[in-house]
Ligand SMILES: Nc1ncnc2c1ncn2[C@@H]1O[C@H](COP(=O)(O)OP(=O)(O)OP(=O)(O)O)[C@@H](O)[C@H]1O
């Protein structure tokens with residue numbers, strides 16, 4: 001199921017502003033890849049180019065190619081809506097649909113896209129909630145609104161919602177930044193479990209988290225304010241955290257940055 | 259801690275955080291006092307108008323509260339009291355006319371308002387005699403407003419969706435501009451426009467429908483405006499969450515954006531309905547008025563509540579005045595019920611929180 005991603009010479013713009021420049025790297029299948037780097041260096045922007053969410057922002061524009069198992073997401077005739085069904089996304093702030101119950105939130109992707117029998121939904125919802133380590137907490141209140149959950153539960157609900165549509169790749173933009181250590185741990189455990197099925201990319205500001213959960217780590221940096229962000233280096237997490245090739249990476253990881 | 263040797267008051271003095279306060283009932287006493295003084299002044303000076311009494315009381319209250327508070331509590335508190343007092347006075351100034359309007363309408367309208375009044379028309383009623391009713395006008399208003407809503411609400415809704423979700427560049431700017439211009443169209447002008455196009459150019463006769471067209475013109479911009487505001491309130495994160503699931507844009511709007519804002523949109527539509535329900539001028543030109551029941555809004559002159567009130571008042575006799583007030587009461591009740599329904603829908607449909 002899981003797919004590999006190869007990025008070649010990627011630039012992304014907001015209008016005239018070039019947010020990231022000339023990024024080339026690979027994301028291995030069935031592994032967790034972490035993006036780290038200072039605020040504003042374009043991690044979120046880069047992440048969003050991987051499922052064509054970047055162009056939703058006003059003025060969002062991309063150059064270069066993103067190959068998903070060899071197929072260019074930015075090739076002619078590619079439907080961004082179809083891309084997003086293959087590459088799912090979890091956002092920094094939990095954003096369950098406020099009008100929907102917990103059940104409907106998880107089922108949202110399948111229901112809205114159609115093609116799933118009502119009778120199959122129950123199973124998918126239960127599987128997804130179990131997959132997101134949330135089932136036990138919500139199984140008695142599936143028909144209650146999703147916004148009535150705690151922040152950490154909401155974020156796991158959003159993860160359940162994302163995995164319910166069975167994507168091949170899961171992108172997570174600082175999924176734990178609003179969560180307590182216990183919920184964070186729950187989500188980290190979840191990532192370790194999910195990487196058997198999905199290719200996972202996670203943006204994080206938490207070095208320990210990157211060290212704990214990821215197999216590979218990519219470090220991004222920007223030369224200065226108003227400059228585009230660039231990929232500095234990408235390697236096995238072990239290598240990045242013990243013996244990085246570039247001095248800037250070591251400075252950033254050890255907190256001697258800036 | 260050495261706190262055991264200090265009383266709480268000592269400690270507070272030490273920190274300087276305790277200040278003398280007016281007792282809770284202070285403002286009420288000051289209000290009562292200024293009312294009493296105002297009545298006394300009014301009686302002594304022989305002021306006829308109760309409004310003058312009220313204004314004197316209000317001024318005394320604001321000044322008295324400020325002076326007393328600055329004596330007792332100090333300047334900062336006194337300013338706070340002054341602001342509070344002004345807010346209260348402004349509130350009363352707004353509520354008193356409203357309350358007296360409703361009181362007046364009920365007191366005068368209730369006289370002839372009964373089942374008979376609601377179920378009979380003015381057919382064959384001699385205007386200077388009591389009797390007759392408002393059924394034909396109520397029916398006309400309901401039909402005309404319903405048709406206007408059926409025309410204006412969908413168009414307004416779709417326009418707002420276009421402006422918020424799709425609109426970019428020149429076209430959206432132009433649409434916004436025209437909506438703004440339409441908001442400022444006086445109702446009589448909308449009536450004249452339909453009169454010249456629909457009746458004079460196209461040759462249709464007076465009808466409820468012609469009135470509905472003018473009402474729709476008046477309603478559309480308010481629907482667009484309120485819906486636009488509601489759609490803008492929907493956080494972008496929800497749209498993105500939906501896109502990220504691979505849901506197409508139109509379905510995201512239909513299943514995520516609209517349900518999230520439906521409460522506010524309904525309220526907006528209901529308020530614009532309430533607004534056009536009281537329109538008189540265009541109906542005068544287009545619906546014409548009719549003492550008899552005309553069920554068909556598409557053919558022939560119809561009655562409507564505002565028109566009925568106007569006609570009855572213009573008759574200039576006691577029986578007609580009574581009917582006008584009763585019809586006014588019916589009109590207010592109609593709008594009030596619509597508003598309550600809107601609030602109910604808004605509460606029922608708005609995003610739920612809690613477990
Ligand atoms: N919608 C937008 N429109 C214009 N510029 C944007 C937009 N979103 C981000 N940017 C700019 O693009 C650059 C990269 O932003 P991005 O959000 O990708 O940074 P980030 O690395 O994710 O930062 P953080 O760690 O704080 O989340 C920044 O300079 C930012 O100001």
Ligand SMILES: [Mg+2]
Pocket residue numbers: 043044045173
């Ligand atoms: Mg970010």
